[in-house]
Amino acid sequence: MDKTGTLDARMWNLPNELTEGPPPSGYVHVEGQTHEYRGMLQLKVERLRRLKADEVEEEDYVPASESDxxxxxxxxxxxxxxxxxxxxxxxxxxxxxxxxxxxxxxxxxxxxxxxxxxxxxxxxxxxxxxxxxxxxxxxxxxxxxxxxxxxxxxxxxxxxxxxxxxxxxxxxxxxxxxxxxxxxxxxxxxxxxxxxxxxxxxxxxxxxxxxxxxxxxxxxxxxxxxxxxxxxxxxxxxxxxxxxxYRESTKNVSPGGWSHHENPLRRALYVPEDRTWSVAPGDGDEA
CATH class of the missing domain: 1.10.3210 (Hypothetical protein af1432)
Structure with missing residues (x-):
């Protein structure tokens, strides 16, 4: 996650420093490719590196409203x-x-x-x-x-x-x-x-x-x-x-796809084929 939102990610070839599990919190530089998996956008991580404190601008990672x-x-x-x-x-x-x-x-x-x-x-x-x-x-x-x-x-x-x-x-x-x-x-x-x-x-x-x-x-x-x-x-x-x-849980779900069950509503959520969300909440219009 960063200030623009959250994306599901998977890494299959872990570097030695991550073999015992990822750190509980912190900042990392990630490189990889996005692809669709079961109707959801997912990131396949190819390289991951812990960032030092002097490499981080914290405001780049704090989620902020997209509305004015x-x-x-x-x-x-x-x-x-x-x-x-x-x-x-x-x-x-x-x-x-x-x-x-x-x-x-x-x-x-x-x-x-x-x-x-x-x-x-x-x-x-x-x-x-x-x-x-x-x-x-x-x-x-x-x-x-x-x-x-x-x-x-x-x-x-x-x-x-x-x-x-x-x-x-x-x-x-x-x-x-x-x-x-x-x-x-x-x-x-x-x-x-x-x-x-x-x-x-x-x-x-x-x-x-x-x-x-x-x-x-x-x-x-x-x-x-x-x-x-x-x-x-x-x-x-x-x-x-x-x-x-609903909007946050289905943000990366393609039309016709389902979200993960692990969300605040405690259920998988469906996005109909004809549904799109192209307007940030708070703007007063629906797509």
């Missing part, structure tokens, strides 16, 4: 400033005005490995959730402002749950101990406290959105969704995550 982060951030800002509820708009504004928080929100991955595991992945995922939330608000009798606010910041806790330095993604200590759901609610609540006129009932509804968006306690939510906005936010979040899992 400035454009995505601008669309999220537009959605936030368009909130009609004065209190939610003020809350959004206070969070967006915090330069450190906003920059982290625009840079963070959405996960370590599961979906949108790339620099800018959290922004990309949040924007897709905003787009879906707006569409659902036209179909159901929902508080659109509350749903859109939740779509923007439901995963804000990941800016503290995850680190994306030193060439890879990892969980922080507080991320391991508390998880992004609790961290996210704490982050948003801290900004609510800075708005003395923020209604208490609305603050509770916002906290419920954040604490329940994972859907079930077994997936990290202290509470299950109990308002219409919370129910829709959970499904919007889950929908975009699973679509991205």
């Amino acid at each position: 982060r400035r454009a995505m951030a601008a669309e999220v800002l537009e959605a936030g400033w368009a909130l009609e509820n004065d209190h939610l708009r003020d809350l959004f504004g206070s969070m967006a005005a915090d330069r450190e928080l906003w920059e982290a929100f625009c840079e963070a991955p959405a996960a370590k490995t599961m979906h949108h595991a790339r620099v800018g992945g959290l922004l990309e995922h949040s924007l897709q959730c905003v787009r879906a939330a707006k569409a659902l608000a036209r179909l159901y009798p929902v508080n659109e402002d509350l749903l859109v606010f939740g779509a923007i910041f439901h995963d804000i806790g990941k800016v503290r749950e995850l680190s994306w330095e030193k060439g890879g993604f990892a969980y922080t200590t507080e991320g391991r101990l508390l998880g992004h759901v609790v961290l996210g609610e704490r982050i948003v609540s801290s900004y609510v406290e800075g708005l003395p006129e923020f209604p208490e009932e609305l603050a509770v509804e916002v906290s419920h959105l954040l604490l329940s968006h994972q859907g079930e306690t077994q997936y990290g939510s202290p509470e299950e969704p109990k308002t219409l906005e919370a129910i829709l936010l959970h499904f919007v979040d889950n929908l975009d995550a699973r679509v991205e899992m």
Whole structure:
């Protein structure tokens, strides 16, 4: 893998230094040929060499969103400033005005490995959730402002749950101990406290959105969704995550082929003969 993605690879003639197995992590220079195997693109490695630290530019290996982060951030800002509820708009504004928080929100991955595991992945995922939330608000009798606010910041806790330095993604200590759901609610609540006129009932509804968006306690939510906005936010979040899992797992699968079974959805995935994905997620169009 490098910043452009992941490719299945096999090496049949191992050099002596790899006969006892590959290193657990590190950087290598690889030469080989790509070919199709059971409908998937695969690399047949012919030569492999460990790279020294001074030979590596880590930014070349950290996966990053292919979508324009400035454009995505601008669309999220537009959605936030368009909130009609004065209190939610003020809350959004206070969070967006915090330069450190906003920059982290625009840079963070959405996960370590599961979906949108790339620099800018959290922004990309949040924007897709905003787009879906707006569409659902036209179909159901929902508080659109509350749903859109939740779509923007439901995963804000990941800016503290995850680190994306030193060439890879990892969980922080507080991320391991508390998880992004609790961290996210704490982050948003801290900004609510800075708005003395923020209604208490609305603050509770916002906290419920954040604490329940994972859907079930077994997936990290202290509470299950109990308002219409919370129910829709959970499904919007889950929908975009699973679509991205499919896209990532089938990225190197030819039309008519199957992915490996080893993917976050725990099943082999099929790409129909007439299906192509030529547009990066977040661009708003489908091929």
